Amino acid sequence: MSGVALILGATSDIARACAHRYGAEGYTLQLAGRDPEALEADAQDLRLRHRVKVSTHRFDVLETAGFAPFVDALPALPDTVICAVGFMGTQGTSEKDPQAAALVMRSNYEGPALILGLLADRMALRGHGVLIGISSVAGDRGRASNYVYGSAKAGFTAFLSGLRNRFHGTDLHVITVKPGFVATRMTEGMDLNPRLTALPEQVAEAIWQAEKHRRDVIYVKPVWRLVMQIITALPEILFKRTRL
Numbered sequence: 001m002s003g004v005a006l007i008l009g010a011t012s013d014i015a016r017a018c019a020h021r022y023g024a025e026g027y028t029l030q031l032a033g034r035d036p037e038a039l040e041a042d043a044q045d046l047r048l049r050h051r052v053k054v055s056t057h058r059f060d061v062l063e064t065a066g067f068a069p070f071v072d073a074l075p076a077l078p079d080t081v082i083c084a085v086g087f088m089g090t091q092g093t094s095e096k097d098p099q100a101a102a103l104v105m106r107s108n109y110e111g112p113a114l115i116l117g118l119l120a121d122r123m124a125l126r127g128h129g130v131l132i133g134i135s136s137v138a139g140d141r142g143r144a145s146n147y148v149y150g151s152a153k154a155g156f157t158a159f160l161s162g163l164r165n166r167f168h169g170t171d172l173h174v175i176t177v178k179p180g181f182v183a184t185r186m187t188e189g190m191d192l193n194p195r196l197t198a199l200p201e202q203v204a205e206a207i208w209q210a211e212k213h214r215r216d217v218i219y220v221k222p223v224w225r226l227v228m229q230i231i232t233a234l235p236e237i238l239f240k241r242t243r244l
Contacts, residue, residue, distance in 0.1 A: 178224065
């Protein structure tokens, strides 16, 4: 199986791992990010390593007015889209600075939802496609430690669920990915429990398998499903005392 895979937010560690996983399967790759020149080194490595076609494209998830021209300019409408765009920010800053909070919300919900909605419409006209959105366990319930980021991911998760429901029964499939902790540059320096932490390559493999088997919602580390079931099941009167 091979096709064309568009990777949004292609400079992230998870995106890079996905590019190599899909490249290994013979996919033509479209790498999209704010600085296409910075993507060229990755593109060249992918071309040499996997002997596939790779193109780079400028894409800024905050520039929503440019989404339609961006899609129109792609060499081909992709068969698979992986949205690896995200910006965590810090909870303390978001609490005090509305602009910082807006940046987190727009980067994790508004932009990703709008671009995937646009691509879904294009794919639906063609008749097939796979849309993969990387959300977060942080969106399963609002927690004091990251509720601005979590609320944006909750919105994105709900959007993906609705999109999946809208196109059920067609050849357009939508997958929601919840990685949990991932050992990346974004989490460098954080004290992460190794049993709850995945490598970017594990996320990429989970995404590939989810597409292959047409799964709907995946937790990369299965233990996270149990953890979040417990957290979401707590009554509010108890949950608000946890300060998670």
